[in-house]
Amino acid sequence: MDTSEPQPHGREPGRTSGRERDGGTEKLNWIDRRREKIRAEVERNRRGEYTVPTWVLALALALIVGVWLGLIFFLG
Secondary structure, X not given: OOOOOOOHHHOOOOOOOHHHHHOHHHHHHHHXXXXXXXXXXXXXXXXXXXXXXXXXXXXXXXXXXXXXXXXXXHHO
């Protein structure tokens, strides 16, 4: 873009208004980043590179320890 051309609404190049920054543009950027993150995760999962979430592992560990302690106290 030629620098001699007038900028829309009299703004300098690279500058955004507070409304664009706080509202629509920022929200769109967040949505686009979120969609790209989800898309990348789906691609990784399809390739077999999926991981189990930490909370699932913690829940499984707590369940195993709870059952183990239950067996010790109630049957031991």
